Amino acid sequence: MTTVAAYAAPAAKAPLERTTIERREVGEHDVLIDIKFAGICHSDIHQVREGWGEAIFPMVPGHEIAGVVSEVGPGVTKYAVGDRVGVGCMVDSCRECDNCRAGREQYCTGGMVGTYNALDKNGEPTYGGYAQTIVVDENYVVRIPDGLALDVAAPLLCAGITTYSPLKRWGAGPGKKVAILGMGGLGHMGVKIAHALGAEVTVLSQSLRKKDDGLKLGADHYHATADQKTFEDLRGTFDLIVSTVSAPLDLGAYLSLLKTEGTLANVGAPEEPVSLNLFSVIGGGKTLAGSMIGGIAETQEMLDFCATHGIGAEIELIGAAEINEAYERVLNSDVRYRFVIDTATI
Numbered sequence: 001m002t003t004v005a006a007y008a009a010p011a012a013k014a015p016l017e018r019t020t021i022e023r024r025e026v027g028e029h030d031v032l033i034d035i036k037f038a039g040i041c042h043s044d045i046h047q048v049r050e051g052w053g054e055a056i057f058p059m060v061p062g063h064e065i066a067g068v069v070s071e072v073g074p075g076v077t078k079y080a081v082g083d084r085v086g087v088g089c090m091v092d093s094c095r096e097c098d099n100c101r102a103g104r105e106q107y108c109t110g111g112m113v114g115t116y117n118a119l120d121k122n123g124e125p126t127y128g129g130y131a132q133t134i135v136v137d138e139n140y141v142v143r144i145p146d147g148l149a150l151d152v153a154a155p156l157l158c159a160g161i162t163t164y165s166p167l168k169r170w171g172a173g174p175g176k177k178v179a180i181l182g183m184g185g186l187g188h189m190g191v192k193i194a195h196a197l198g199a200e201v202t203v204l205s206q207s208l209r210k211k212d213d214g215l216k217l218g219a220d221h222y223h224a225t226a227d228q229k230t231f232e233d234l235r236g237t238f239d240l241i242v243s244t245v246s247a248p249l250d251l252g253a254y255l256s257l258l259k260t261e262g263t264l265a266n267v268g269a270p271e272e273p274v275s276l277n278l279f280s281v282i283g284g285g286k287t288l289a290g291s292m293i294g295g296i297a298e299t300q301e302m303l304d305f306c307a308t309h310g311i312g313a314e315i316e317l318i319g320a321a322e323i324n325e326a327y328e329r330v331l332n333s334d335v336r337y338r339f340v341i342d343t344a345t346i
């Protein structure tokens with residue numbers, strides 16, 4: 001075991017503080033990654049506060065990890081010392097179920113191992129990216145192309161793949177009208193990626209406060225959902241809506257904005273159940289769908305796509321001492337558009 005510095009929440013809802021954790025020795029197929037940057041995802045806050053259920057403490061959050069390989073195990077074939085790499089929301093899975101075999105490791109029926117707040121195959125808790133290093137099996141590591149700076153690449157590992165995967169799956173592209181619901185960390189990536197895929201992109205956000213940014217990032221249209229007129233004007237407009245909102249939504253109102261046989265894909269996860277009158281999907285043959293991150297191969301595909309199109313996240317770089325303040329700002333939607341921790345400050 002190797003002792004490394006990290007930022008952890010000692011208990012549910014407690015502020016994060018500097019501490020040390022143990023990383024396992026580099027095994028046969030492991031790579032040791034010197035973490036350079038770690039994004040702050042809204043789900044870090046959900047988990048630190050046990051909004052999604054009982055969690056494991058101390059918790060070192062962070063599943064938007066960008067760094068450089070500093071050691072490889074003897075059996076590693078994909079990576080070498082000095083390679084620029086990333087780690088997202090999972091660090092292992094069963095590798096045998098239908099989903100793992102199909103490259104959908106995020107839906108592993110044997111249980112994928114989360115990058116933090118999970119137990120690995122040896123029953124040891126996993127610790128995430130708010131730390132100096134991490135040891136990960138090479139099969140759960142992705143390569144960050146040279147054209148992408150590591151700081152703006154870090155958020156792609158969750159926010160990027162979470163929006164890329166449903167946009168691809170439901171055919172965002174030329175001739176398609178796509179709405180991105182929510183203009184936060186996930187939403188701003190959705191706008192950039194949907195635009196790069198060639199779709200006509202509309203942002204649906206609570207207010208018009210971030211309209212200039214949205215248009216600059218690639219949106220063609222921008223509407224406020226607080227304005228009832230938006231729902232009248234845009235009725236029956238979209239082929240696909242990707243909802244990044246993690247607050248309870250009036251799903252029926254958004255389903256009414258879809259064309260016949262359109263899809264509302266949810267990637268945001270509200271803490272409370274939502275209710276729905278099913279006539280809003282039956283009428284028009286609509287699909288209410290969900291999507292969770294993406295598989296490892298698809299995450300690599302997304303990074304390559306982003307490098308080709310010059311897409312990184314819009315970030316505010318912070319020192320580790322500012323994490324707790326950053327959490328408050330995320331909760332107040334006061335971030336443009338992703339906080340990234342410079343892990344040299346841990």
Ligand SMILES: [Zn+2]
Pocket residue numbers: 041042043044063158159
């Ligand atoms: Zn995330």
Ligand SMILES: [Zn+2]
Pocket residue numbers: 093094095096097098099100101105107108109110111
């Ligand atoms: Zn599996």
